[in-house]
Amino acid sequence: MTAAALAIALPRLARRSRPAVETPELVASGERLFADKCLHCHRDVPLTPRVAGWSPQRAYDTLARLPQVTPAMPPFHGTDEDRRAVAAFLAAVGRGRAKAP
Numbered sequence: 001m002t003a004a005a006l007a008i009a010l011p012r013l014a015r016r017s018r019p020a021v022e023t024p025e026l027v028a029s030g031e032r033l034f035a036d037k038c039l040h041c042h043r044d045v046p047l048t049p050r051v052a053g054w055s056p057q058r059a060y061d062t063l064a065r066l067p068q069v070t071p072a073m074p075p076f077h078g079t080d081e082d083r084r085a086v087a088a089f090l091a092a093v094g095r096g097r098a099k100a101p
């Protein structure tokens with residue numbers, strides 16, 4: 001690979017592997033998205049014990065394969081930023097920093 005090609009490829013790789021993180025802003029928008037997309041089921045399927053101790057990255061990875069977790073769950077539809085926000089919210093719930101509604 002030429003230096004020029006590397007200069008183009010490296011930032012793209014870095015973006016793709018950007019780790020999921022928990023920030024108050026992401027948690028807040030994740031909570032709204034969760035209420036919108038997930039709460040109609042998860043009122044009856046409590047999340048808190050299921051995500052205990054989860055990192056944002058584990059939640060982010062799980063969001064890519066919800067139907068494999070249980071066939072009852074539809075795939076997550078949303079942008080990558082939406083997915084990062086919901087992941088932050090799930091991690092905050094799992095670490096006692098937010099409450100699942």
Ligand code: HEC
Pocket residue numbers: 034037038039040041042045047050051062066069070072073074076086090
């Ligand atoms: C159609 C109903 C339904 C919807 C919608 C739904 N879920 Fe679930 N979800 C379930 C059920 C049922 C389980 C429990 C599976 C089990 O424990 O056997 C579950 C389990 C989970 C788990 C635990 C996974 C694990 O590894 O134990 C997570 C995290 C989760 N859901 C997140 C979400 C998120 C985030 C959304 C919204 C984007 C969502 N779910 C939408 C039904 C749903």
